[in-house]
Amino acid sequence: MASAPQPRQRIRRRRFYQEQYQLDGGLQNRYTAGSDAVGLTMGYYDTRALPIYQYLHSEDHPRYAIADDFFQSAFGGSFLNHQWLIAAASPVYPAAPANLHSVLDTNGMPNNYPLYTSTNAVRDGAVTQVCPSTVPNRACGDYAVNTIQPTFQPTSSNPTKLPPQTGATIGDELSAAGVSWAWYSGGWSNADGDVGGPGWTNGTGPSCSDPNSFANPSFPNCPNKVFQFHHQPFNYYANYGPGTPGRSHLQDEQAFLGLAQSSQASCNLNAVSFVKPVGLENEHPGYTSETSGSNHLVSLLQSIEGSACAQDTMVVVAYDEFGGQWDHVTPPGQGGASGPHDLWGPGTRIPALVVSPFLRGSFVVDRAQHDTTSILATIEHRFGLAPLSTRDAAVTDLSTVFQARQVSGAGGGG
Structure with a gap:
C-alpha cells in the first residue's frame, strides 16, 4: 500500500540582518514583519x-536531557x-566584490517583504555591509554571513565562491592533539566523487546512475x-581541500553507521x-518533512544505543538555526539580556537534546544558558583544547546537563 504524502512547509528565509530586525532588541x-513567509x-x-x-517516551528509552535555554550561535x-x-x-572574504556586500536601510533591513518596505535602496548580499556601519550594533566589513558556495568540490554551479578559509577550526585542534574525529555527511561519497x-x-x-542525483x-x-x-x-577550509591530509576526516554518514554497527x-x-x-533527512522546510528527519534521528540514536558505545557516549542533537520561527525567549545581548554575545549573535533559541547514560534521571531539563559554541566548549574542555574565539571561551559548556535532575513525574515510558 502506498503511504500518504508527508506535509511540508515552504522555505522561510533566514538571513543575518533580517533576524536582528526580527529580534527587535529583545x-x-x-x-512576521521581517519575513518573506509572514504568518x-x-x-x-x-x-x-x-x-x-x-x-x-518508549519503555526502554535512553536517558536524555532537554537543554531548554540553547540559542543558535549566530544570527x-x-x-x-x-x-x-x-x-x-x-x-x-578579503576584498569582497562590491555587489556581494549588503546595503541596509535605516532600520537595519537589507530587503523588502510583504509586510516590510525598506526606507532606502537596499541589497541583501552574502557579505556584511561595508564599514562603517550605517546602523548601530550591526557587523560590517568583509565577512560572509549568508549562503555562499565553497571553492572546493562538492560545490554548486553558482560561480560565486567563498575563497578557501585559513582560520582555525575545532578539527585542527583535535588533530593537533591526536584526538580521533570525523565529519560524517549524508550523501558525501556521491557528492565528493568517492567512487565505491x-x-x-x-x-x-x-555518468551518474542514481536518478536522485543533481540535474546534469x-x-x-x-x-x-x-x-x-x-x-x-x-569543505570551505584550505586544510580540508581535496588532496590534503585533512580531507580524510570528511566522510560519508554510512561510514559512521558502519562503525556503530x-x-x-x-x-x-x-x-x-x-x-x-x-x-531528505534533515527536517528542513520546503524540501523534506519532519517525519523523515525524525525517523532518521531515531535510527542514528538506536545505532549508538544498540552498541557498546552506549555506555560512555554523550550525544548532542541540535538544530543549526531557528527555521524562521518566532520564539518568545530573548537571546543574550538583546535588550540587556545577560550572557556571552557579540555582533554575530547569539540568535533565536533552538531545540537541543542530550543523550547520555550519566544523566541523573531518565529525563532531565537543563536550564543553563548555552549556544551552539557550547558544543565546541564541551569538546575543548573534554580534551584540553584552547578556545577558538572569545565566544566559546565565554559560554557555558554542556556538562551542566549532568547536574540537572529528574523531572518530577517523568520516568519509564512516560
Whole structure:
C-alpha cells in the first residue's frame, strides 16, 4: 500500500540582518514583519506523533536531557551557523566584490517583504555591509554571513565562491592533539566523487546512475538533488581541500553507521563525531518533512544505543538555526539580556537534546544558558583544547546537563 504524502512547509528565509530586525532588541515582535513567509513564522505544532517523541517516551528509552535555554550561535541561517559550529567565527572574504556586500536601510533591513518596505535602496548580499556601519550594533566589513558556495568540490554551479578559509577550526585542534574525529555527511561519497566508498550509489560511470542525483552532474561528482553544499563547513577550509591530509576526516554518514554497527564488543567510533544528514533527512522546510528527519534521528540514536558505545557516549542533537520561527525567549545581548554575545549573535533559541547514560534521571531539563559554541566548549574542555574565539571561551559548556535532575513525574515510558 502506498503511504500518504508527508506535509511540508515552504522555505522561510533566514538571513543575518533580517533576524536582528526580527529580534527587535529583545522585544521578539518583528518575526512576521521581517519575513518573506509572514504568518508562517508563528504556529502551534503537536509534536507528540513525531518518531523522536515516541522513541524518547518508549519503555526502554535512553536517558536524555532537554537543554531548554540553547540559542543558535549566530544570527541568520544554516551557512553561518555551520561555520560557528566548527570555528566559533564568521568566515572572511578579503576584498569582497562590491555587489556581494549588503546595503541596509535605516532600520537595519537589507530587503523588502510583504509586510516590510525598506526606507532606502537596499541589497541583501552574502557579505556584511561595508564599514562603517550605517546602523548601530550591526557587523560590517568583509565577512560572509549568508549562503555562499565553497571553492572546493562538492560545490554548486553558482560561480560565486567563498575563497578557501585559513582560520582555525575545532578539527585542527583535535588533530593537533591526536584526538580521533570525523565529519560524517549524508550523501558525501556521491557528492565528493568517492567512487565505491561508503554510501556510493552511482555505479562505475561514465555518468551518474542514481536518478536522485543533481540535474546534469559531472561524473564522478554526483550529489543528491537535495545535498546541501553550504552544510559542509570544513569543505570551505584550505586544510580540508581535496588532496590534503585533512580531507580524510570528511566522510560519508554510512561510514559512521558502519562503525556503530561494528561496535558490539567495544566501541569503534571516533572520539568526536559530527553527523550531518542529507537533505531528505534533515527536517528542513520546503524540501523534506519532519517525519523523515525524525525517523532518521531515531535510527542514528538506536545505532549508538544498540552498541557498546552506549555506555560512555554523550550525544548532542541540535538544530543549526531557528527555521524562521518566532520564539518568545530573548537571546543574550538583546535588550540587556545577560550572557556571552557579540555582533554575530547569539540568535533565536533552538531545540537541543542530550543523550547520555550519566544523566541523573531518565529525563532531565537543563536550564543553563548555552549556544551552539557550547558544543565546541564541551569538546575543548573534554580534551584540553584552547578556545577558538572569545565566544566559546565565554559560554557555558554542556556538562551542566549532568547536574540537572529528574523531572518530577517523568520516568519509564512516560
